[in-house]
Amino acid sequence: MNISVVKSLDNTYDTMVLGVFENELLSTTEKILQDSINYLVNEEEFKGKFNQIKSIILPTKEKPNKFIFIGLGHKDKFNDEKLRKSVAKVVNEGNKIKSKFMVLEPMGINEGISIGNATRIISEIPILVNYRFDKYQEEKKETTVSEIKILCKNEKDWDIMVSACREGSTLARNTVYARELVNEPANVLLPTELANRAKEAGEKYGFDVEIYDEEKIKELGMEAYMQVAKASENPPRLIVMKYFGDNENKEDILGIAGKGLTYDSGGLCIKSKNGMLNMRADMGGAAALIGAMSSISEFKIKANVVGVIAACENLISGKGYRTGDIIGSMAGKTIFVGSTDAEGRLTLIDAVHYLIEKENATKVVDIATLTGAAGAALGNAASPVLSNDDKLYNNMRKASEISGEKIWRMPCFEEYKEQIKSNVADLTNSGGHPGVMTAGMFIREFVQDKPWVHIDIAATSWADKKYYCGIEGGTGVGVRLLYHFVKNMRK
Numbered sequence: 001m002n003i004s005v006v007k008s009l010d011n012t013y014d015t016m017v018l019g020v021f022e023n024e025l026l027s028t029t030e031k032i033l034q035d036s037i038n039y040l041v042n043e044e045e046f047k048g049k050f051n052q053i054k055s056i057i058l059p060t061k062e063k064p065n066k067f068i069f070i071g072l073g074h075k076d077k078f079n080d081e082k083l084r085k086s087v088a089k090v091v092n093e094g095n096k097i098k099s100k101f102m103v104l105e106p107m108g109i110n111e112g113i114s115i116g117n118a119t120r121i122i123s124e125i126p127i128l129v130n131y132r133f134d135k136y137q138e139e140k141k142e143t144t145v146s147e148i149k150i151l152c153k154n155e156k157d158w159d160i161m162v163s164a165c166r167e168g169s170t171l172a173r174n175t176v177y178a179r180e181l182v183n184e185p186a187n188v189l190l191p192t193e194l195a196n197r198a199k200e201a202g203e204k205y206g207f208d209v210e211i212y213d214e215e216k217i218k219e220l221g222m223e224a225y226m227q228v229a230k231a232s233e234n235p236p237r238l239i240v241m242k243y244f245g246d247n248e249n250k251e252d253i254l255g256i257a258g259k260g261l262t263y264d265s266g267g268l269c270i271k272s273k274n275g276m277l278n279m280r281a282d283m284g285g286a287a288a289l290i291g292a293m294s295s296i297s298e299f300k301i302k303a304n305v306v307g308v309i310a311a312c313e314n315l316i317s318g319k320g321y322r323t324g325d326i327i328g329s330m331a332g333k334t335i336f337v338g339s340t341d342a343e344g345r346l347t348l349i350d351a352v353h354y355l356i357e358k359e360n361a362t363k364v365v366d367i368a369t370l371t372g373a374a375g376a377a378l379g380n381a382a383s384p385v386l387s388n389d390d391k392l393y394n395n396m397r398k399a400s401e402i403s404g405e406k407i408w409r410m411p412c413f414e415e416y417k418e419q420i421k422s423n424v425a426d427l428t429n430s431g432g433h434p435g436v437m438t439a440g441m442f443i444r445e446f447v448q449d450k451p452w453v454h455i456d457i458a459a460t461s462w463a464d465k466k467y468y469c470g471i472e473g474g475t476g477v478g479v480r481l482l483y484h485f486v487k488n489m490r491k
């Protein structure tokens with residue numbers, strides 16, 4: 001998909017998109033277009049209600065011969081989210097009427113959306129809408145829309161629009177990259193392959209990637225991580241990604257840990273057949289992190305970021321850890337294994353400790369498909385977040401407002417801490433209630449005094465069915481969120 005900003009148009013495009021606010025009649029000097037609008041309003045009751053869409057195809061070879069009218073709803077209720085949905089609807093309609101080359105004007109810029117935000121959104125959504133996962137199928141799922149031009153009417157907006165277009169389309173491509181990683185089956189995306197893909201991204205976007213094998217992981221003392229990994233014949237890989245873009249504040253280092261379970265069977269606490277069905281997606285945090293590192297590096301954001309993925313599989317074998325075991329961790333704390341299926345937090349605590357001790361992280365974020373309880377709490381509408389620092393949390397909230405990936409802060413009440421205490425070890429991983437908080441607060445035990453934000457994407461990183469800007473499968477959630485978080489961190 002090609003998306004660009006243009007100052008003027010020639011007649012090579014086939015489809016013109018027109019946004020219409022509710023009860024705001026469009027008028028144009030072009031007779032055929034005005035006739036079409038009158039027809040739509042009178043015969044089809046097109047009133048510009050939000051999400052209303054009508055297309056007209058003219059029986060002529062002259063271009064453009066396709067017109068898509070998208071209802072934007074009431075002017076004073078228009079916002080970023082409605083723009084995202086409208087653009088998605090237009091692209092889906094374009095595919096339906098076999099549009100190839102479409103022209104759009106930024107919508108809603110007189111209704112409080114900045115020209116930059118509007119352009120970024122229009123450059124982002126079409127790429128997300130047209131993503132398909134059909135590499136393993138002979139019959140490809142066709143999408144026709146392949147070129148979009150965004151019209152710049154005001155010379156003074158040009159620079160802003162061009163850079164917003166580059167930002168939006170790059171973020172979308174990196175979100176699609178994350179989706180692809182999530183969708184890859186676990187027999188293809190082994191921990192070693194996830195490491196290869198991170199390396200590839202690093203080479204393409206210019207960040208440093210180091211990959212450590214079992215021997216090095218053991219040498220580092222990452223005991224909790226190794227306990228999860230050891231049942232599998234496929235070796236774990238510790239993936240360390242580094243981007244240093246702020247030389248003036250060398251000591252200020254953000255560490256991000258992404259959960260990278262390339263498969264989660266539950267271990268001896270084996271999951272049900274259905275519970276396991278999509279567990280190749282248990283590396284959604286890792287995928288988000290790789291996509292975000294790529295974007296941060298591409299736009300040379302002024303920040304220092306180290307990303308860590310403790311990649312492994314949670315399988316079953318005679319070599320595996322058991323329920324009831326007492327295991328160690330890199331930080332030295334002992335853990336009673338209440339469930340071999342609460343494996344994510346075991347890999348994350350070693351990743352977080354590594355970030356603080358070996359990479360000198362001064363702030364910590366972790367992003368993980370951690371608990372089924374995340375979906376019970378907020379559904380797939382938002383990711384629950386925990387934090388020990390209002391300022392860092394507020395920056396995440398702002399990033400979420402920009403990216404449109406909703407988050408919701410949950411409390412770290414001390415009452416919940418009782419649930420992760422053990423009679424025989426320093427902590428237990430068995431969870432308890434409420435699941436989102438006990439899992440997050442387990443990780444909090446390892447962040448020392450560092451400002452920390454924890455994002456549970458268990459319910460948001462996978463779509464059970466087609467949704468407005470994507471197909472069933474990985475959503476790539478977190479790529480845009482983490483990027484905007486890092487971009488705005490110093491402000």
Ligand code: BES
Nearest residue numbers: 339341342369370371372373430431458
């Ligand atoms: N990877 C799962 C969480 C998950 C569940 C992600 C559903 C996506 C969809 C995690 O490792 C897990 O198994 N969590 C358990 C924790 C429990 C054993 C304390 C859960 O949520 O049931």
Ligand code: MN
Nearest residue numbers: 264341342343
């Ligand atoms: Mn699990």
Ligand code: ZN
Nearest residue numbers: 261264282344
């Ligand atoms: Zn898991």
